[in-house]
Amino acid sequence: MGSYELEEERILSWLKSRRATRVLIQAPDGIKPYLRDLCEVLAAAGIEAIVSGSHAWGGCDVAVREAVLVGADAVVHIGHHGPVRFRPPGNLLFIEGRAGVSIHGVVEIAAEKLVEKGVENVALLTTIQHLHELRHAKSLLSEHGINVFLARSSKPYMREGLITGCDVEAAKALESKVEAFLVVSGGVFHALGVGLITRKTVFAADPYTNRVLDIERNVRRVIAVRLNHLADALDAREALIVASTKPGQFSATRIRRVKAFLSSRGIKCKVAVFGDLDRGVLENLGSFDVYVNAACPRLAVDDYHIFPGPVINPGELRYLDEGLENYDPASALQW
Amino acid sequence: MGSYELEEERILSWLKSRRATRVLIQAPDGIKPYLRDLCEVLAAAGIEAIVSGSHAWGGCDVAVREAVLVGADAVVHIGHHGPVRFRPPGNLLFIEGRAGVSIHGVVEIAAEKLVEKGVENVALLTTIQHLHELRHAKSLLSEHGINVFLARSSKPYMREGLITGCDVEAAKALESKVEAFLVVSGGVFHALGVGLITRKTVFAADPYTNRVLDIERNVRRVIAVRLNHLADALDAREALIVASTKPGQFSATRIRRVKAFLSSRGIKCKVAVFGDLDRGVLENLGSFDVYVNAACPRLAVDDYHIFPGPVINPGELRYLDEGLENYDPASALQW
Incomplete structure (x- = not known):
């Protein structure tokens, strides 16, 4: 599967210029196994490298709070282009993680x-x-x-x-x-x-x-699932609004908007925040008629099976009022 | 299984005295399904309640950083006695979560x-x-x-x-x-x-x-597993030090101590921090000969199967030098 260009020298000189002594290194799961050399280069330079074992799903999912907790002076986030929907702190460096494989x-x-x-x-x-x-x-x-x-x-x-x-x-x-x-x-x-x-x-x-x-078949399959979940959601009386603690995903405004919409339809709702979602953490909260996914919109598209009931994204709520005849799959990616 | 005393009135008056408008509520998985009434009591009082969907394994595992991220004024942590190994912020309230079942x-x-x-x-x-x-x-x-x-x-x-x-x-x-x-x-x-x-x-x-x-048989079983893992660890050449981002579990001093010990035995090591551990997040980092668990010591006792190789706790490291003849299972709970 090839390797990744992790720009060890660039990372090292950036850390040195900041006089960092402890750095948190974060990368998507696919890049994590390639971090060993980088850790050794840093250790040799007297910089304590701590790898974030958590998943890193995007530029919205940067371990800035984790870094504070472990006392890191700096964060190196590898594999995404930059911060998404949050203001990056000054001690954060993005490294592209160029794939070694040729296209x-x-x-x-x-x-x-x-x-x-x-x-x-x-x-x-x-x-x-x-x-x-x-x-x-x-x-x-x-x-x-x-x-x-x-x-x-x-x-x-x-x-x-x-x-x-x-x-x-x-x-x-x-x-x-x-x-x-x-x-x-x-x-x-x-x-x-x-x-x-x-x-x-x-x-x-x-x-x-x-x-x-x-990928036409893949798209059609997603649309079928979206319509199916929306149809199931029409009769919902109690909803769980699923939010994320990832820096670029939590939005109090979005939650308020979703709450107001649900209330207007007489749907009771509770809000819960999660780090990484799985079916277990959702089931722990008990049973709900519908899940409104105010976290990463791709969860409802790609990982809908982790929700214990129908899941809809904020951009799709309007179909509960308008009906499903004019469903536009682009709604699934609207925040 | 009975219910839990969640002290709704006490929580409400504490939040009111702090003029809190948004609160993060945290509870162990077993108590989570009983949070609905509390959320409704708070909502009726105009306080926005957000439930932490993450696991809450102990008084070491308090969502103080999560609370900052979601903009909560206060944290109510239900089901544990108090903060463990970290300085609690002033906006944190512990509620016992008394079981309704009689003993x-x-x-x-x-x-x-x-x-x-x-x-x-x-x-x-x-x-x-x-x-x-x-x-x-x-x-x-x-x-x-x-x-x-x-x-x-x-x-x-x-x-x-x-x-x-x-x-x-x-x-x-x-x-x-x-x-x-x-x-x-x-x-x-x-x-x-x-x-x-x-x-x-x-x-x-x-x-x-x-x-x-x-529980004698349960204890014997744990000891057998501990000895087995320690024996396997004797030949290790490359270790992963597993640390936790939970406020009461991360300790830079402990990591440094573990690193120094491993280095003294010529064992190469890398440090990674995790929120909740599972086998998947550990496997993402590649393969190691031994895992030194500097997170919750109970992971090695109760959940050793999530480690992709032998796992030992910091208190057990000395047996790699001393031999296993005098193994004291109390070592497994030493930090």
Whole structure:
């Protein structure tokens, strides 16, 4: 599966410039096994490295509080592009975690597939792990006579061609210009986000497996589940609002908005906050008719099975009033 | 299984006196389903109640950082006796969570069993859920002609007759005075702590099932596992020091001490901190020859199966030098 560029020297000099003596290092699960060398480089320089064993799901999920608790002077967060929906403290460094695997092969395969399908205009998107190869991917596609479009999200820290699990604004901006989207990324998780907000064909190009997949079936499956949960939620009388303690996910305003909506429909509600969610921690609170997921919206899309009942996202609440006829899957990603 | 006394009125007046507008409520999993009435009482008084969905394993595991993150003015922690190994902030209230179940029946059964076994002197211990019945239990035992001894831990906030998962000092103090220990508590978890630090017979009296159990077999099983893990750890060359982000569990000094010991044996080590541990988050970090558990010591005693390799507690490290012949299970509970 290749390795990751962890920029040991850059981390070391940044820590030295801050005179840090203890650092908390955070990375997504897939990158964690590659942290050993970095820890040794830091130890050799007299800096105490503590790895955060917790999951790190995104730039919204930064262990700033954990760092305070363990007495770290600084936090190095590897594998995401930057802070999402929270003000980053000054002692936080983001390291991209560039993937060692080349995307050349899979983009060639994608180009042939696009030509074969008669796609002339494509929007190219990728994740932070492969963003350094965006220009190269664009050239490859152009060599096949494909017009490549790039855009960027308006959110801070987002760069051209970059998408995350919940920020697919760059895709939305290009919807009217292209016949298809090409998402270069491991798995289909990121491509699925694009599929939910656009009505165009979306190809997921996975550089780890060299497979290019039209994700239409995945999108349809998500929509079926969303409609199913919304239909079940129509009769709810008691709701649990599920919020997150992750710095970029908790929003008192969002909770208040959800509460007001539920109250207006006569639905009783209770609010609970969680770190990482699993079915067990949800079941501990007893049984509810519906769960309103005010944490990461992807939980309802990808991990709906961890909720002990129907789960709906804040952006989908309005369908309880409007009915499901005009359901737009983009609602699932609205906060 | 009965309910719990959550002292709604006391909580409400405390919150009002602090002019709190948003409170984070925390309770162990077993008490969580009983929080609905409390939430409604608070909501009716205009106080926004947010339940912490995270596990709450002890007075060391208080969601003080979580409370800051969700913007709560105050924290109500239900089900434990007080703060353990950290300085409590002023906006934190501990509520005992007295169990609604009576211990009368099971203590009667225990008294008969003690008389039958010829026990004349017994040390009586219980958990915070049943501590309000300690005097009653003592009287019942006395009526059967049994001498009842009580003691208290020297730790702050600990009360007479009270033990926790890791603080069984009250038991140790009475070892020379009694022939047996009687621990009134659900399950055998608390009794097992007593069994590990004493060489006397320990009876677990469970008021939920009305069963009284001699836990000798449970203690022997724990010792066998501890010896097994220590033996496997003798050849270790690379260790993961497992620390916790829970306020009363993280200790930089303990980590430094463990590191120094491992280094003196030529064992390479890396430090990682976790919130709640499971096998998955440990496996994410790759493979290690041994895990040194600098988090809650009970993890190695009760949940050793979540570690992907042999796990030893800081108090047990010395056996790697001394050999296992004189293993004292009390070491497992030493920090």
